[in-house]
Amino acid sequence: MYTAKGKLDTNALIRQYQPLVRRLAHQMIAKLPANVELDDLVQVGMIGLTDALSRFDVGQGVQFETFATQRIRGAMLDELRGTDWLSRGTRRQQREIEEGIHKAEQKLGRAATESEVAKEMGLSLAEYQDALTRVRGTQLVYLEDIGGGEDGDDYLDRHVADGDANPFAVLQDDRMRHALVDAIKALPEREGYVMSMYYEHDMNLKEIAAVLKVTESRVCQLHSQAIARLRVKLREH
Template sequence: MYNAQGKLSQSEVLTRYAPLVRRLGLQLVAKMPASVDLDDLIQAGMIGLLDAASRYKEDQGAQFETYASQRIRGAMLDELRANDWLPRSMRKTSREVESAVHKVEQHLGRSASEQEIAEHLNMPLGEYQTMLQDLHGSQLIYYEDFDRSSDDEPFLDRYCVDKADPLSALLDGSLRSALVDAIDKLPEREKLLMSLYYEKGLNLREIGAVMEVSESRVCQLHSQAVARLRAKLREQAWSGVEA
């Protein structure tokens, strides 16, 4: 069904590209905490799709699906920004683990084992690993990292190109360089996991098969790696020098 201008109608756009919206939503929600609702992301993505359809012009030099994908992802990210999708309790736990990692590794002068971090937190290893599993979906960068009204002192301003949109900082050379350096210092298993997850795009089950561990263990190792990386970024921002 085309309108008078020869464009697909809204219903046709939604029908034809709904699988694209769902696929992009699944890719995003796979890296988010369990509290993020897929249906909410899909709904936001549909709005982004319609916006793309109304703005797209064939002479823009891009295929519609490529153009629409950018708009859909942007709408989903806006939805995450607009909602407090990370539970306050999870933020608190994430900060506790990050702080423990920083203190133990500063004291030891090397990467700390899970047992050493658990002892610093005065809890059994099993309890600490459960905490790590509960943190599945914890992110390298949160918007509050750039928010001076946050309870914590922000520590990523040093890397931020556009404070109105912290996601753009991910493309900044200084932050990219800092992340590459921090990842290179991870223990080998965690370095492999991060490569499989972020570079190869494998899910937790697939990574577990490669590493010959359970999916829940991959989840724990991922949370541990994220805590190490955030601690390293915070250390570099505090000191003002490369580690």
């Protein structure tokens, strides 16, 4: 897009690619704790978009959207790294949920219901579901995290790194890839639907909630529990 004077129309391009920023923000926030604000990610992402427009060189042979996506995600990650947004309490609760799921399923020999996991943890169903909401996204499965890193690990690099990060290289290992496929197939039906819609069909939480006729908060709970189950299963490999 160019102005009447033949110069690149930056404002028009920003308007055109603003939906890309929002889409990337929605994808990233689903992997982050509830205290991270969507509008904050969008604002930082717009700065990344502006930076991409100023740095893009068509001679490099890369499509602008690909280049911009890297810059936008990079800006969001840099902002998150500079913010103390993941508490030790959240990490501890994440591990407690996984331990509760593991113990319940060991006793039952099948996928445990939320009520059964809650009972194993000594919580009411409402308390357990609140815990799932609080750890929203902190459990996204990236295989280098399966070993259960210590609090000092770089969470962002393990959980919301870009598509060129090491976890995808680890997925080339047939044993781990097959284990992940089997673990996903073993998920309870509704949790399997959430994972499929989010990761395979690139739907956001609002869209998934509309399909399942539940609230976005409930989708977050189902997502957190599904990921916790996957982490438990993959640790066995």
